[in-house]
Amino acid sequence: MSTALKHTPLHSAHLQAGAKMVDFGGWDMPVSYGSQIEEHHTVRRAAGMFDVSHMLNVDVRGKVAAASTSAEAQDAATGEQGVRAFLSRLLANDVAKLTVPGKALYACMLKPDGGVIDDLIVYFFDETNWRLVVNAGTADKDIAWMQQVARDEGFEVQIEPRRDLAMIAVQGPQAREKLWAARPHWKAPTEQLAAFNGVYIDADTLVARTGYTGEDGFEVVLPATQVGAFWDDLVSQGVLPCGLGARDTLRLEAGMNLYGQEMNEQVNPLISGLSWTVSFKNPDRRFIGRDALEAITPDQTLVGIKLLERGVMRAHMKLRSAQGDGELTSGSMSPTMGVSIGMARVPLGLQPGDAVEVEMRGKWMPAEVVKMPFVRNGKISV
Structure with a gap:
């Protein structure tokens, strides 16, 4: 009921x-x-x-x-x-x-x-x-x-x-x-x-x-x-x-x-x-x-992720990097930036600029770690 x-x-x-x-x-x-x-x-x-x-x-x-x-x-x-x-x-x-x-x-x-x-x-x-x-x-x-x-x-x-x-x-x-x-x-x-x-x-x-x-x-x-x-x-x-x-x-x-x-x-x-x-x-x-x-x-941290190709990241998508595996906690298309962005829980040590890959429909797509916030007071900051 x-x-x-x-x-x-x-x-x-x-x-x-x-x-x-x-x-x-x-x-x-x-x-x-x-x-x-x-x-x-x-x-x-x-x-x-x-x-x-x-x-x-x-x-x-x-x-x-x-x-x-x-x-x-x-x-x-x-x-x-x-x-x-x-x-x-x-x-x-x-x-x-x-x-x-x-x-x-x-x-x-x-x-x-x-x-x-x-x-x-x-x-x-x-x-x-x-x-x-x-x-x-x-x-x-x-x-x-x-x-x-x-x-x-x-x-x-x-x-x-x-x-x-x-x-x-x-x-x-x-x-x-x-x-x-x-x-x-x-x-x-x-x-x-x-x-x-x-x-x-x-x-x-x-x-x-x-x-x-x-x-x-x-x-x-x-x-x-x-x-x-x-x-x-x-x-x-x-x-x-x-x-x-x-x-x-x-x-x-x-x-x-x-x-x-x-x-x-x-x-x-x-x-x-x-x-x-x-x-x-x-x-x-x-x-x-x-x-x-x-x-x-702590052996994990939360970072910003920017997708480098077309597509839309979503929560719970898997992520891999040279430091180890992680997972998207949030993901969407950014209307302000025109690309997909997300947050991910990843192994400690990943830094802004580091390359990662996100699994989307069985394919590993290139992305990168970026500093948050992505946008503040109307301006893109990454």
Whole structure:
């Protein structure tokens, strides 16, 4: 018996716009609204937007927050059982880096054996008020894991999934101006926002300078009841609705990992190009998975691959090199570059410029290792 797909608050808007819908992590989501290539190029050259309301915003608060704002309460919130201590234990990246309200950090949540439960963004607002943004397909297990860690290890935190919120990513070189045209009163609080920072416009509207495309722009979280009007206002300003197809080619060009492809519960961050997100700096911070990672000597790494002949690389294709064998984790045609690109897990030691071969329909095709990102801010970098 099949389970009904979940719908975001913009589902009817996608259907009215003629979107081609697909099952994505149990959600009925638009893969494109017509031309995936046009959507991709529009984000690189102007401004496009994505419904990312299937992703889950999760508020993590200190239990003392509502009871008191006294100095003693603040001390309790930041102490051994507070939110910061909880997230310090939960995440492989170090939330000690977050001291300025609104600052965000990309991090992985690991199993004790070092496998990746999910990759996420964590925001700091004050010591008793934090937010995580987690992937759609992993949201339920993420919440269960957080609650288990809090319960088993005695952390005094409240974990609140915010399904009452929706989220739109507005991306591209014209994204900021188009957003301000749609919401002029948002310009003042967001104009000076640095990358990977967010600001609350009101109690439930968060605008963050983040994204998943390699372009500038904002991700906007707002009440689900308001998202339809916001979407329509952006359309009226010439922001093109874009689907998951363009989102995938954009993130691949930007060299950004996708959960379930570059990493998962069986694959640790050290061989997923994510060692930069694992902070071993503080020897006293025993985050979950640290012991396992410290015992690992990685013999693989994640690299960019460019195909040198016609064809399209795909995930799970085999790769061979002078250093040994590997496998594509992601692959597609790059609309910006006009060639096929991919990411591959390969033996340690392969360097940009090294020759490799990719098996495609029984033939070994020439390719080369390249430095990522392939494209950033509209410009080809390889």
